Amino acid sequence: MKTLFYIVCCFLGLGSLQAQPAIDGYPRCGATFAEAEPLEEIKQVVPTRSIFRIPVVVHVVYREETGNISFEQIQSQIDVLNQDFRALNDLSVVPGPFEDRIADLQMEFCLAVRAPDGSITSGVTRRETAIDNIGLKTELYYSEMGGRNAWDPDAYLNIWIADMGENQTGRSSFPGQGLREEDGVVIDPRYFGTIGLAEDQAPYNLGRTATHEIGHYFNLLHPWGPDPVSCQRDDGVTDTPETGQTFLMECPDSILSSCGSEDMHANFMYYTNDACMGQFTPGQRNRVWATLFGARKGLLASKGCIMPGIEPAESGITFTLHPNPSDGLFYIKPNAYPGSLLKIEVFDTAGRKIWEQSSSYEESIQIELPEKGMRGLFFVRLSANGFSSTEKLVVE
Ligand SMILES: [Zn+2]
Numbered sequence: 001m002k003t004l005f006y007i008v009c010c011f012l013g014l015g016s017l018q019a020q021p022a023i024d025g026y027p028r029c030g031a032t033f034a035e036a037e038p039l040e041e042i043k044q045v046v047p048t049r050s051i052f053r054i055p056v057v058v059h060v061v062y063r064e065e066t067g068n069i070s071f072e073q074i075q076s077q078i079d080v081l082n083q084d085f086r087a088l089n090d091l092s093v094v095p096g097p098f099e100d101r102i103a104d105l106q107m108e109f110c111l112a113v114r115a116p117d118g119s120i121t122s123g124v125t126r127r128e129t130a131i132d133n134i135g136l137k138t139e140l141y142y143s144e145m146g147g148r149n150a151w152d153p154d155a156y157l158n159i160w161i162a163d164m165g166e167n168q169t170g171r172s173s174f175p176g177q178g179l180r181e182e183d184g185v186v187i188d189p190r191y192f193g194t195i196g197l198a199e200d201q202a203p204y205n206l207g208r209t210a211t212h213e214i215g216h217y218f219n220l221l222h223p224w225g226p227d228p229v230s231c232q233r234d235d236g237v238t239d240t241p242e243t244g245q246t247f248l249m250e251c252p253d254s255i256l257s258s259c260g261s262e263d264m265h266a267n268f269m270y271y272t273n274d275a276c277m278g279q280f281t282p283g284q285r286n287r288v289w290a291t292l293f294g295a296r297k298g299l300l301a302s303k304g305c306i307m308p309g310i311e312p313a314e315s316g317i318t319f320t321l322h323p324n325p326s327d328g329l330f331y332i333k334p335n336a337y338p339g340s341l342l343k344i345e346v347f348d349t350a351g352r353k354i355w356e357q358s359s360s361y362e363e364s365i366q367i368e369l370p371e372k373g374m375r376g377l378f379f380v381r382l383s384a385n386g387f388s389s390t391e392k393l394v395v396e
Contacts, residue, residue: 051106051107051108052106052107052108052292052299052300053107053108053109053110053305054107054108054109054110054157054299054305055110055112055114055123055155055156055157055299055302055303055304055305056078056109056110056111056112056123056156056157056159056304057111057112057121057123057124057125057151057156057157057158057159057304058074058111058123058124058125058159058160058161059124059125059126059127059147059148059150059158059159059160059161060074060124060125060126060127060161060162060189061126061127061129061134061135061140061147061148061160061161061162062126062127062128062129062161062162062163062189063128063129063130063131063132063134063163064163066189066197067161067162067163067189067197068126068128069161069189069192069193069196069197070196071122071124072195072196073189073192073193073195073196073197073198074111074124074161074192074193075111075193076193076194076195076196076198076207077192077193077194077207077210078109078110078111079194079207080193080194080206080207080208080210080211081109081207081210081211081214082108082109084207084208084211084268084280085104085105085106085107085108085109085211085214085280086104086105086106086107086108087102087103087104087105087279087280089278090278091278091279092278093266093275093276093277093278094266094278094279095254095255095265095266097255097262098264098266098267098279101239101264101279101281101282101283102278102279102280102281103279103280103281103282103284103285104285105280105284105285105288105289106285107288107292109157110123110304110305111123111124112151112156112304112305113304113305113306113307113308114303114304114305114306114307114308115151116151116152116155116156118308119308120307120308125148127143127147127148129146129147130146131146131147132163133163133164133165134146134147134162134163135160135162135163135164135165135168135186135188136164136165136168138182140160140162140186141160141179141181141182142181147160147162148160149181150180150181150182150183150184152298153180153181153183153184154296154298154299154302155298155299155301155302155303155304156299156302156304157184157185157214157217157299158183158184158185159184159185159186159187159210160184160185160186160187161186161187161188161189161192162186162188162189163188163189164186164187164188168188169187169188169190169191169204169209170185170186170187170188170191170209170210170212170213171185171186171213172184172185172186172213172214172216172217173185173216173217174216174217174219175217175218175219175291175294175295175296176295184217185210185213185214185216185217186213187209187210187213188209190204191204191205191209191210192207192209192210193207194206194207202273202274202275203249203251203273203274203275204273204274205274206274206275207274208268208274208277209274211268211277212268212269212277215268215269215280215284215288217296218287218288218291218292218296219287219288219290219291219295220235220237220269220280220284220287220288221235221236221237221269222235222246222269222270222271223235223237223240223241223243223263223264223267223269223270224242224243224244224245224246228243228244228245228246229244230244231243231244231258231259231260235269236287237281237283237284237287238283239281239282239283239284240264240267240269240281240283240284241259241261241262241263241264242258242259242260242261243258243259243261243263243264244258244259245258245263246270246271247263247265247270247271247272247276248271249271249273250265250271250272250273250276251272251273251275251276252265252272252276264279264281266278266279267279267280267281267284268280269284318334318389319332319333319334319382319389319391320332320333320391321333321380321391321393324392324393324394325393325394325395325396326393326394326395326396327395327396328368328369328374328395329366329367329368329369330366330367330393331364331365331366331367332344332364332365332367332380332382333363333364333365334362334363334365334382334384342358342359342360342365342382342383342384343356343357343358343359343382343383343384344356344357344358344359344365344367344380344381344382344383345380345381345383346367346369346378346379346380346381346393347378347379347380347381348376348377348378348379349376349377349378349379354369354371354374354378355367355369355370367380369395374395375395375396376394376395377392377393377394378392378393378394378395379391379392379393380392380393
């Protein structure tokens with residue numbers, strides 16, 4: 001693991017490198033990250049119909065009442081995320097040559113409805129603080145110091161809304177790096193969502209600061225890698241072109257080139273204005289999924305998006321069989337969080353496995369037992385994400 005740490009900071013209106021070591025100029029991002037391993041894009045066998053639900057808790061830590069943003073403003077940001085990570089946003093900003101590289105990340109974000117102690121929650125915590133610009137300070141992460149403690153960072157994406165002064169819009173930690181207590185995303189209240197305080201903050205008024213920072217949270221780098229000028233470094237993603245510019249406070253109306261290739265300026269991981277951003281690529285999706293099934297897999301097992309008292313995911317997975325009795329041809333309907341690959345096994349009453357199949361998540365999976373003439377009672381076991389569940393099947 002490389003331990004070379006960079007702090008990418010978001011300096012409004014400043015494109016130049018800061019004198020401070022390991023900080024570069026950037027208006028939307030102060031992601032603190034190691035130059036991630038050039039992690040291989042993992043081509044997960046992910047069912048095309050799966051949606052991964054990410055529980056979010058928003059901690060509003062404010063000094064001035066104006067920073068105590070409304071629930072509606074917070075929800076407007078969740079709505080943006082649920083467009084951008086599903087490729088349901090305005091895709092017309094993506095220039096023609098890059099239209100073949102628009103990826104649906106199949107991720108949806110919910111404001112948590114279940115708190116770590118199992119109680120019901122709005123998914124928002126609020127705290128008044130006496131500390132100026134607390135969004136720039138470590139105190140933000142600690143209740144006893146005037147900030148707000150993270151909820152279990154394995155189970156929730158923690159987003160702190162806090163004043164970051166005049167030079168930054170947001171920052172993020174990278175997976176597996178830094179302190180657990182400080183794991184998550186920080187956004188200034190003026191750049192979170194699309195209404196309320198954010199409404200007149202163009203060009204950062206469309207919620208893309210959070211989209212970009214959450215990209216970092218799932219291990220995406222800027223397309224130029226750790227250094228925007230050399231053309232020597234990269235983001236570890238093959239389908240984002242090499243690039244030597246950041247598009248800071250820009251909204252190009254034509255495709256520009258650098259490092260010998262056309263620049264994908266509408267990519268969410270550039271510094272482009274909110275209105276001109278519109279795509280993640282399949283390579284970025286694979287990298288995000290590698291994180292989602294790796295360092296951040298706790299989010300997939302989290303009950304944060306499930307109302308207290310409802311336990312459909314208690315065993316991780318349940319399913320129904322029909323018809324039952326059957327003639328050997330039957331259907332499985334998984335009734336659970338559609339995680340990754342499903343494994344289906346059939347056992348006879350002596351416990352012998354007579355059949356096995358792996359399948360992508362589908363609403364209904366057809367199974368046809370191979371041997372004609374099999375009769376009697378069987379047990380069908382469905383496994384996914386480390387959970388399994390068994391049902392009886394009668395074959396007549
Ligand atoms: Zn960034």
